[in-house]
Amino acid sequence: MAYISFQPNDYFNTKLYTGTGSSNAQTGVGFQPDWIWLKNRSSSSNHHLVDAVRGITKELRSNLSNSEATDDQLITAFGSDGFTLGTSGSGNTNGDNYASWNWKANGAGSSNTDGSITSTVSASATSGFSIVKYVGTGSNATIGHGLGAVPSVVFVKKTSGTGDWIGYFKALGNTKNARFNTTDAADTNSTVWNSTTPTSSVFSVGTFGETNGSGDTFVAYCFAEKKGFSKFGSYIGNGNADGAFIYTGFKPALFVVKRYDSSGEYWNVLDNKRNPENPADDFLYWSENSAEGVKSSKIDFVSNGIKIRGTDGAFNNSSGSYIYMAFAEEPLVASNGTPATAR
Secondary structure (H helix, E strand, C coil): CCCCCCHHHHHHEEEEEEEECCCCEEECCCCCCCCCEEEECCCCCCEEEEEEECCCCCEEEEEEEECCCCCCCCCCEECEEEEEEEECCHHHCCEEEEEEECCCCECCCCCEEEEEEEEEEEEEECCECCCCEEECCCCEEECCCCCCCCCCCEEEECCCCCCCCCCEECCCCCEEEEEECCCCCCCCCHHHHHHHCCCCCCEEEECCCHHCCCCCCEEEECCCCCCCCEEEEEEEECCCCCCEEEECCEEEEEEEEEEECCCCCEEEEEECCCCCCCEEEEEEEEECCCCCCEEEEEEEEECCEEEEEECCCCHHHCCEEEEEEEEECCCCCCCCCCCCCCC
16 A cells, blocks of 8 residues: 655645736645646636746746746746746736646756756655756767656756657657647657666656757656655556546546547646546646636546546547556555545
């Protein structure tokens, strides 16, 4: 059974809020976030991602290939229990409802020389999450990630120019990649990760321009699986209303799923704040700017995983292949021996 010595919401939490159009302090996150991901639930609007390593005025958009942009009124401060929004309509339109997904790393980061490329790394070895900034060389290289454990997921985005979000998933292997900003199937390209699996200290990049263009700047978000807190993997759909069960070892707080053997399906996102009760059916899409929508097929968050209850091809096509990311609300068994409760 899962066992961790920390509270999951000390390292990941979803915070919902309503925009005001003026300075808007959000508390209740539970920690000072180092990576904040915002999405307008009420209308079609881009996703906005800010982190402590690139700096509070720099934002990226998960649904676009655009380079990094500057917005000094999107988020104006990281707080000890949340963050403060400025006047930017991107994250604070008056009366609109928003979701924010928040992760804790380790502040603005420090130099890491574990790889052949020196990186700036903000890492939480406890929760298995790090933010990595580096400059590409155009040649096969390694980059330190600071986790002290082998990452199961790495997402890289070129910040100095146009480029897709390129994702490594352990479940796909080291010659394939999945792209956050598209609905494409997983791509095979040996030059992306140099056909090399990450280690406990570094991940590898090849000559591919969108992960290692010479002189370009990049950010990587790295995740190592932590029992009772995070789970990353794959499953096969059965096309049945009594769908697949995905064992995580915890009651999920966030579940992200993408079909990878066929194009056309979004990166589907569910969380425990927008869906506090089962069945969960309020979806956002990390690859799209769409407003929040409701699906006829449902998903249950249970005490030890995810139960699919529907035939939607986005997460349960017969024989369809899926990758997923999950983060915990509470472990199956906490450090004090208390079991997770059902919803």
